[in-house]
Amino acid sequence: MTSETNKASPVISPIVVALDYPTRQQAIDMAAALDPDLCRVKVGKELFTSAGPAVVDDLQSRGFDVFLDLKFHDIPNTCAKAVGAAADLGVWMVNVHASGGRRMMEAARNEIEKKSHKPLLIGVTVLTSMEREDLAGIGLDVEPLEQVRRLAALTQNSGLDGVVCSAQEVAVIRDVCGNDFLTVTPGIRPVGSEVGDQRRIMTPAEAMSAGVSYMVIGRPITQVADPAVACAEILKTL
Numbered sequence: 001m002t003s004e005t006n007k008a009s010p011v012i013s014p015i016v017v018a019l020d021y022p023t024r025q026q027a028i029d030m031a032a033a034l035d036p037d038l039c040r041v042k043v044g045k046e047l048f049t050s051a052g053p054a055v056v057d058d059l060q061s062r063g064f065d066v067f068l069d070l071k072f073h074d075i076p077n078t079c080a081k082a083v084g085a086a087a088d089l090g091v092w093m094v095n096v097h098a099s100g101g102r103r104m105m106e107a108a109r110n111e112i113e114k115k116s117h118k119p120l121l122i123g124v125t126v127l128t129s130m131e132r133e134d135l136a137g138i139g140l141d142v143e144p145l146e147q148v149r150r151l152a153a154l155t156q157n158s159g160l161d162g163v164v165c166s167a168q169e170v171a172v173i174r175d176v177c178g179n180d181f182l183t184v185t186p187g188i189r190p191v192g193s194e195v196g197d198q199r200r201i202m203t204p205a206e207a208m209s210a211g212v213s214y215m216v217i218g219r220p221i222t223q224v225a226d227p228a229v230a231c232a233e234i235l236k237t238l
Ligand SMILES: O=C(O)c1cc(=O)[nH]c(=O)n1[C@@H]1O[C@H](COP(=O)(O)O)[C@@H](O)[C@H]1O
Pocket: 018, 020, 044, 069, 071, 095, 124, 126, 127, 128, 129, 164, 165, 186, 187, 188, 198, 216, 217, 218, 219, 220
């Protein structure tokens, strides 16, 4: 269900740089150091909440495809309208929490189908910061891989274009959902970089071999002395 608009995107790199900043200016400064032919960018909750939709316009006018990562999770009507508003911003990709369930995801899909610009619609499975004990804490007595597999199948059956998951789960998702179903993987950590709050991680090269469609990378690029060099170095390993 990938839209024509997105198939036409000229960027061949799988890297999506997470612009997790508190101000528009910091995000724009980082974008200025990056090449829109070598990566896409992600606007998440921190930046969107502080800078608003204008920052999406700023980044798009600089040539970047924007992944609007607001992980919508609400009743079907509210979620669908939010996804529709994201489509109206012209973003390349938008996501919802798959745990919002089939009716919520179908409503989001249907809303996008009404729009002239159709972003890729992606379901977040199990956050890459979570491991088995975190799932137990919310009442799920299951391995992350099993929960990811279940939510990926539900996401595909609800008509979405792909999932956010860890690169560790990509092989299983390809088995269950096929090669056209997109996998978007945060939790990417080059050898030697700080793991921080992430738990289910892989290096960029491992993620590439696992067959991820896109890898989301934040701090290993944005928190180093030369982000452009870090991005180029990671690309070289792929
Ligand atoms: O949807 C996401 O992008 C996302 C899902 C997930 O399961 N884990 C995850 O880390 N993310 C986002 O991916 C980015 C990862 O950033 P770093 O950990 O700094 O590389 C952050 O902006 C997270 O909000």
